[in-house]
Amino acid sequence: MDNRKYNIYFHTHTVSGIIICAVLFVIFFAGSFAFFKDDIAAWQKNTSYVASRKNTTRDFNAVLDSLSRHHKLKGRDFEFFLNKNGVAAYVSMLPSNDSIIKKQFKPKPKPKGEEHGGKKRGRGRGRGGDEDAASFAYDFTKKQEGDYEKSYDMGEFLYRLHFLAPLNFIRLPINLGAPFGYLLAGLTAFIFLFALITGFLLHWNKIVSNFFTFRPWAKWKTVWTDLHTALGMIQFPFQFIFAVTGIVLIVNSVLLFPFTQLAYKGDREKVESELYANDTTKYAYTYQPLTTQFDLNQFVRQTEARLSHSQLTRLFIRNYQDANMHVIVASAPQADASFAGSGRLVYRVRDQRVLSETLPTAHATYVDKVSALVHHLHFGDFGGRPLRVMYFVLGVLGCVVIISGIFIWLVARDKNSTPAKERKFNFWTANIFLALCLSMLPVTAFTMIALLFLKDPGQSGIFHWYFYSWLVLGLYFIARRNIALTNQQSLMLSTILCFLLPLLDGAVRGNWFWSTYAKGQLDILFIDALFLVLAVVCAFTLVKIKQRNASVTAVERVEHKVAA
Amino acid sequence: MPANKKYLTTSGWLRFSKIMAGFFGGYAVMLSLHLLLTLVFPRQNVLATAFFTGYILWAFLLLWAFIAESIWKVWLTYVGLTLLFAVPYYFLQTA
Numbered sequence: 001m002d003n004r005k006y007n008i009y010f011h012t013h014t015v016s017g018i019i020i021c022a023v024l025f026v027i028f029f030a031g032s033f034a035f036f037k038d039d040i041a042a043w044q045k046n047t048s049y050v051a052s053r054k055n056t057t058r059d060f061n062a063v064l065d066s067l068s069r070h071h072k073l074k075g076r077d078f079e080f081f082l083n084k085n086g087v088a089a090y091v092s093m094l095p096s097n098d099s100i101i102k103k104q105f106k107p108k109p110k111p112k113g114e115e116h117g118g119k120k121r122g123r124g125r126g127r128g129g130d131e132d133a134a135s136f137a138y139d140f141t142k143k144q145e146g147d148y149e150k151s152y153d154m155g156e157f158l159y160r161l162h163f164l165a166p167l168n169f170i171r172l173p174i175n176l177g178a179p180f181g182y183l184l185a186g187l188t189a190f191i192f193l194f195a196l197i198t199g200f201l202l203h204w205n206k207i208v209s210n211f212f213t214f215r216p217w218a219k220w221k222t223v224w225t226d227l228h229t230a231l232g233m234i235q236f237p238f239q240f241i242f243a244v245t246g247i248v249l250i251v252n253s254v255l256l257f258p259f260t261q262l263a264y265k266g267d268r269e270k271v272e273s274e275l276y277a278n279d280t281t282k283y284a285y286t287y288q289p290l291t292t293q294f295d296l297n298q299f300v301r302q303t304e305a306r307l308s309h310s311q312l313t314r315l316f317i318r319n320y321q322d323a324n325m326h327v328i329v330a331s332a333p334q335a336d337a338s339f340a341g342s343g344r345l346v347y348r349v350r351d352q353r354v355l356s357e358t359l360p361t362a363h364a365t366y367v368d369k370v371s372a373l374v375h376h377l378h379f380g381d382f383g384g385r386p387l388r389v390m391y392f393v394l395g396v397l398g399c400v401v402i403i404s405g406i407f408i409w410l411v412a413r414d415k416n417s418t419p420a421k422e423r424k425f426n427f428w429t430a431n432i433f434l435a436l437c438l439s440m441l442p443v444t445a446f447t448m449i450a451l452l453f454l455k456d457p458g459q460s461g462i463f464h465w466y467f468y469s470w471l472v473l474g475l476y477f478i479a480r481r482n483i484a485l486t487n488q489q490s491l492m493l494s495t496i497l498c499f500l501l502p503l504l505d506g507a508v509r510g511n512w513f514w515s516t517y518a519k520g521q522l523d524i525l526f527i528d529a530l531f532l533v534l535a536v537v538c539a540f541t542l543v544k545i546k547q548r549n550a551s552v553t554a555v556e557r558v559e560h561k562v563a564a
Numbered sequence: 565m566p567a568n569k570k571y572l573t574t575s576g577w578l579r580f581s582k583i584m585a586g587f588f589g590g591y592a593v594m595l596s597l598h599l600l601l602t603l604v605f606p607r608q609n610v611l612a613t614a615f616f617t618g619y620i621l622w623a624f625l626l627l628w629a630f631i632a633e634s635i636w637k638v639w640l641t642y643v644g645l646t647l648l649f650a651v652p653y654y655f656l657q658t659a
Contacts, residue, residue, distance in 0.1 A: 008567075193620070244620060255615070259595070263607050370616070
């Protein structure tokens with residue numbers, strides 16, 4: 001590689017890296033914990049999904065019954081998005097297709113553009129925006145609907161933090177087609193991909209020779225460099241996967257929108273039906289009442305019995321109680337049965353006929369395969385808990401690579417030839433970035449401890465505890481203006497708080513390791529154990545740093561004596 | 565040690581031009597190439613493939629804008645390639 005290219009790779013890698021490092025750290029940190037989203041939710045709510053899944057039957061009829069108390073259900077469409085944990089769902093109820101019933105309901109005048117309430121996309125976040133529609137999260141164990149704000153939990157928080165959803169409140173002066181938080185996350189992912197490529201090319205000549213190079217006893221600059229390149233190289237495939245799938249999952253509209261306009265002539269429904277196997281079939285409303293008896297629970301049971309090694313993902317009801325009522329069930333194979341695939345069954349209630357059926361394990365189209373690749377690789381849900389633990393470790397090591405990158409950047413510029421003004425700027429950048437990054441672990445543990453004492457904190461509660469404690473600790477570290485101190489104190493705080501978490505879970509709620517184990521609440525047990533391990537790792541790191549500092553000062557003292 | 569400045573862009577305008585060429589020009593090349601491919605392969609398959617190839621290609625095209633010796637060469641190449649891919653697509657696409 002010629003010198004010119006080498007230096008260009010070097011510089012573009014440095015610049016792109018330092019621009020995104022703080023945001024990328026947040027993404028990696030929160031994202032790593034998000035692999036255990038359901039476990040953290042179970043931990044917070046003190047109800048084990050693992051334990052309750054075994055004795056919960058999903059009662060869909062009860063959902064419709066409870067809705068019928070306040071709404072006329074005839075002629076409506078219903079959509080159930082079934083949660084992977086098997087005991088929860090997002091439900092949305094759309095306005096009736098029956099124009100007579102629809103007329104009885106007089107919606108308040110709404111601003112233009114919103115009045116067409118027929119189609120509410122996606123999982124309703126919170127109570128539906130339309131007057132006569134509703135969308136909510138439903139808990140099958142408790143048989144009650146939780147509204148989104150209230151049923152918000154720490155797992156959901158960390159999951160949504162990892163694609164910067166809390167930043168969506170920021171309004172851009174121009175509409176770029178996606179909320180600010182998602183755009184920032186997507187742009188960060190793209191710059192990350194760029195930084196990965198330049199970093200790889202930069203290290204190209206030394207991949208083999210330096211693969212096992214790690215010199216922990218050399219000077220700090222060397223330690224950071226070795227850490228950055230050795231870990232970065234080992235992790236390269238993992239991080240590359242996350243950069244690409246991350247872009248696809250968060251800002252794919254960058255590709256989809258122009259593609260839809262050009263190759264599909266703007267027909268979005270066509271794209272969705274070709275890409276996500278969405279059912280865009282319109283089932284006509286006949287105004288004839290349904291004469292057949294229909295039991296939704298029984299239907300679901302029968303459908304599930306036909307599918308082996310798969311689970312239902314979505315359930316759509318069209319034209320409820322009309323003669324042309326249809327039920328459409330979508331299913332996905334379990335990863336051990338088939339990596340990719342999507343199943344669909346269309347059922348006409350009137351004559352109890354299955355109109356079409358694709359088994360999820362039977363075949364997978366090319367698009368199914370690509371989409372399975374994106375999702376499975378990103379969510380790490382194809383190898384059970386061991387794989388997710390591995391993903392978590394790799395994710396946390398990603399955080400280490402980012403931090404060491406910031407250190408290299410700072411240390412390499414910390415010399416007399418650098419102008420004082422520039423050095424000051426560099427120090428402050430590193431100081432602020434590290435203060436914010438390193439306070440994340442203690443803040444996470446602290447917020448989760450606080451949750452032990454709070455009843456139904458909801459979204460706002462979690463936001464307050466997390467962001468205010470992050471702000472306070474971050475500002476404290478920034479104000480101390482000492483990076484070594486930030487490092488040591490955050491490790492110390494992490495050790496204490498991560499250790500307190502399982503301890504207090506036992507003391508406050510009686511969830512000691514042996515009692516959760518005995519009750520089969522493996523998800524709650526797992527979170528307690530995870531934090532205990534984190535505490536041990538932090539304590540170990542802290543001890544090692546102390547030892548090293550002691551030996552370094554001893555050497556310095558000797559050198560001083562010799563010089564004297 | 566930071567990168568040797570001798571090899572880096574010093575002019576702000578030149579740097580800006582490189583970023584623009586790499587980001588927008590690279591995107592145009594990537595998109596038009598995949599559109600052209602829809603003439604040969606089913607469009608949903610091309611679109612799905614672009615989830616991977618599109619973004620990776622785009623990132624490499626962004627990098628090439630920095631590597632190339634002359635910024636004019638980059639602009640010309642990207643505009644040329646975009647036209648090369650887009651023109652046949654425009655005339656050959658079926659409604």
